[in-house]
Amino acid sequence: MNRRKFLAIAGSAGVIVAAGTGGFLATRTPEGALKPWKNAGSLYSGAMSQALSYAILAPNPHNRQPWLIDLKSGTEAVLTCDPGRLLPVTDPFSRQIAIGLGCFLELFSLAAAAQGYRAHMRYFPEGEPGDVLEQRPIAHLSLEKQDGLAGDPLFAHVLKRRTNRQPYEADRAIPDDLAGRLRRGAADNVQVGTTTGGKLLRDLRALTRDAMLTEVRTVAAYQESIDLMRIGRAEIEANPDGIALGGGFLESLKLAGILSRESLADPASRTYQIGLTMFEAGAMSAMGFIWIKTGGNSRTAQIEAGRAYLRITLQATAAGLAMQPMSQALQEYAAMAPYYRAIHDKLAGKSGERVQMLARLGYAEAVGPAPRWPLETRLKEA
Ligand SMILES: Cc1cc2nc3c(=O)[nH]c(=O)nc-3n(C[C@H](O)[C@H](O)[C@H](O)COP(=O)(O)O)c2cc1C
Numbered sequence: 001m002n003r004r005k006f007l008a009i010a011g012s013a014g015v016i017v018a019a020g021t022g023g024f025l026a027t028r029t030p031e032g033a034l035k036p037w038k039n040a041g042s043l044y045s046g047a048m049s050q051a052l053s054y055a056i057l058a059p060n061p062h063n064r065q066p067w068l069i070d071l072k073s074g075t076e077a078v079l080t081c082d083p084g085r086l087l088p089v090t091d092p093f094s095r096q097i098a099i100g101l102g103c104f105l106e107l108f109s110l111a112a113a114a115q116g117y118r119a120h121m122r123y124f125p126e127g128e129p130g131d132v133l134e135q136r137p138i139a140h141l142s143l144e145k146q147d148g149l150a151g152d153p154l155f156a157h158v159l160k161r162r163t164n165r166q167p168y169e170a171d172r173a174i175p176d177d178l179a180g181r182l183r184r185g186a187a188d189n190v191q192v193g194t195t196t197g198g199k200l201l202r203d204l205r206a207l208t209r210d211a212m213l214t215e216v217r218t219v220a221a222y223q224e225s226i227d228l229m230r231i232g233r234a235e236i237e238a239n240p241d242g243i244a245l246g247g248g249f250l251e252s253l254k255l256a257g258i259l260s261r262e263s264l265a266d267p268a269s270r271t272y273q274i275g276l277t278m279f280e281a282g283a284m285s286a287m288g289f290i291w292i293k294t295g296g297n298s299r300t301a302q303i304e305a306g307r308a309y310l311r312i313t314l315q316a317t318a319a320g321l322a323m324q325p326m327s328q329a330l331q332e333y334a335a336m337a338p339y340y341r342a343i344h345d346k347l348a349g350k351s352g353e354r355v356q357m358l359a360r361l362g363y364a365e366a367v368g369p370a371p372r373w374p375l376e377t378r379l380k381e382a
Pocket of ligand 1: 057058059060061062063096097099100103161162163164165242324325326327328369370
């Protein structure tokens, strides 16, 4: 959250600043929860472990980290989905979870190439799951050493990539050539569109805002997010996933009794109202949008959309652009149906074409990394 804006709205600066002074602010970083960013590559030996230690840094919905890896050997593994890490209310068919697994696979492939290994992947080796993403494997992975294999330059940006939920700078337009570079950065099996101005940008700002506010007002949907909020260092360290509300400032709000899961869920609370204002500010400050479409909605198409999203977000990182998925209008639950139709009317051409990802773009203050479970905890017990 943007501190200045929060204070302006909350009007409780005195209390909050008092709670957040002294050594307290300096000690709120959840060092353990962020270790996977430091340990990627360096802590592990062997091509497979090294590549996996980067893959767990992939973007994924609500930071559920749904990957579960069955290590078969130093060069072979099977990726499965952890059924305890789904989002049943807002992602009833686990479409977004599958996209997150696609992000994981692309990052795995980039990290393997950086070590001189080609990553071979067979998606859904026991068949594509239907509406339920069950425990049949998502992908069979193997690594083959290849002399002279050129690494992908995008790999250099993996540790700097973030989802940035700040308001974006209102007076800094996105150059056309940069939008073009992002569009061309993905593979041919998905279609990528962008807008950086005009009516479509204005329409998408309003649409993503309205969909977000509708989600907040849909009790079960918002509660799913609130249940995954980790407020303050101790909660983040205990569960390094979900939506981390960390840092000295937010933790001082927690101590002052202003920020809690209950207040976030209570429409009469100031915290709830501030949440609405911040979500609106985020959507309305978009200086551009990028979207990824697929010809149909097979599980393979979802994986490919995730792979494309990972590449695009690394391109954006390389260019100094901030990016945040705005997924609400794409979600498949009843309250979202009007937004889902509106977004497809606007962005999907042919019948059957599906918008798999929609993200806002702009320039913003840098943010820190999101927590991760260590690789060891994401390995399937033998
Ligand atoms: C399919 C998908 C949907 C997502 N939807 C949203 C979203 O609607 N809003 C949002 O703020 N972040 C969204 N994210 C980003 C995740 O919340 C983010 O990747 C995760 O919290 C980890 O943070 P990181 O990307 O900074 O590592 C989405 C990511 C994926 C892959």
